[in-house]
Amino acid sequence: MTESPRAALPSLNSPPGDRLEIVNGWDADTPYQSWRPQILVPPTFRQASAPRVFVVVNQKGGAGKTTTTVELAAAWAAAGHRVRVIDADHQEAALSAWLLPQYPEGSERHSLRSVFFEDCTLAEATYPTLFAGVDVVPSSVDLQRVEYERPIGAEQGLAAALAQEAEEAGGRSPYDVTLIDAAPSLGLVTVAALTAADEALVPIKVGGLDMKAMASLHKTLRSVQRKTNPKLSVGAVLLTAWDKSTFARQLATKVSEDYPEAAVVPIRRSIRASEAPLSEEPIRLYAPEAAPAGDYDQAAAVLLPGRAAA
Numbered sequence: 379m380t381e382s383p384r385a386a387l388p389s390l391n392s393p394p395g396d397r398l399e400i401v402n403g404w405d406a407d408t409p410y411q412s413w414r415p416q417i418l419v420p421p422t423f424r425q426a427s428a429p430r431v432f433v434v435v436n437q438k439g440g441a442g443k444t445t446t447t448v449e450l451a452a453a454w455a456a457a458g459h460r461v462r463v464i465d466a467d468h469q470e471a472a473l474s475a476w477l478l479p480q481y482p483e484g485s486e487r488h489s490l491r492s493v494f495f496e497d498c499t500l501a502e503a504t505y506p507t508l509f510a511g512v513d514v515v516p517s518s519v520d521l522q523r524v525e526y527e528r529p530i531g532a533e534q535g536l537a538a539a540l541a542q543e544a545e546e547a548g549g550r551s552p553y554d555v556t557l558i559d560a561a562p563s564l565g566l567v568t569v570a571a572l573t574a575a576d577e578a579l580v581p582i583k584v585g586g587l588d589m590k591a592m593a594s595l596h597k598t599l600r601s602v603q604r605k606t607n608p609k610l611s612v613g614a615v616l617l618t619a620w621d622k623s624t625f626a627r628q629l630a631t632k633v634s635e636d637y638p639e640a641a642v643v644p645i646r647r648s649i650r651a652s653e654a655p656l657s658e659e660p661i662r663l664y665a666p667e668a669a670p671a672g673d674y675d676q677a678a679a680v681l682l683p684g685r686a687a688a
């Protein structure tokens with residue numbers, strides 16, 4: 379294969395005034411008109427170190443999972459990490475359409491489905507993207523075969539594939555960061571993704587709140603922690619398409635109570651975020667001046683420091 383040149387992801391130099399303030403407690407008495415988007419990093423929060431596997435999860439559709447996966451991947455790659463994203467959503471495969479996998483000519487194309495059915499290894503299903511430092515495990519609709527054919531050990535399938543890859547690479551994953559973009563459902567593949575991860579990141583769209591979905595996600599996370607993955611923690615709740623409203627503030631307070639160890643990160647609303655998938659570039663490259671690019675950049679640095687800072 380002749381390697382196509384890969385675009386470098388830019389570092390962001392947004393003006394200091396545009397950066398979110400990082401606090402470890404909110405002033406609950408501030409009237410909402412004065413309420414600013416601030417990243418809450420509670421004293422109980424523990425920053426991650428590489429290698430780390432994150433799952434971006436919320437069974438509510440359109441919460442911002444794929445956007446969060448792409449932007450955090452871009453931010454960490456720009457900070458010097460080797461990043462892999464895994465598309466675990468058979469319904470849309472939106473991640474694979476956004477970060478186009480660069481398949482070598484003339485060879486069989488693998489996907490996450492092939493990993494679950496042990497037709498190939500995780501490394502064989504990993505392809506470069508057009509962006510330096512970001513590789514992808516693609517998916518397509520045939521991933522849903524996992525749901526109804528239920529290959530043996532599917533719940534542990536992704537965890538086992540990651541462990542095997544690390545073992546073959548001398549005991550450490552070849553990637554500093556793995557980000558799994560989960561589907562908006564709690565099927566077998568999502569449980570496998572939760573079982574394989576060290577940490578869950580939960581995007582919730584301000585305005586698209588669904589209390590029943592939130593309660594059900596909370597229950598799922600607890601049950602995965604009890605049954606298949608005791609080490610799973612919730613690292614962050616990201617309030618996507620954030621805007622200044624009483625509601626956004628109430629939501630932020632509620633999630634910080636539900637997930638007391640998680641950072642709570644507002645990601646501001648921007649039309650540029652919804653345009654980026656069509657451009658087939660992360661927001662960071664498509665519109666580096668847009669607020670979500672900066673907000674995700676800050677969130678990435680809070681969750682896991684860049685190579686230089688580590």
Ligand SMILES: Nc1ncnc2c1ncn2[C@@H]1O[C@H](COP(=O)(O)OP(=O)(O)OP(=O)(O)O)[C@@H](O)[C@H]1O
Binds near residue numbers: 443444446620653
């Ligand atoms: N900060 C933002 N500002 C404005 N629009 C946003 C923002 N973040 C995400 N969006 C838009 O919201 C929609 C849903 O986002 P996204 O596809 O990331 O969610 P999802 O949880 O992956 O959805 P699904 O459940 O269908 O997989 C998209 O059109 C996206 O461009």
Ligand SMILES: [Mg+2]
Binds near residue numbers: 443467472473
């Ligand atoms: Mg998605």
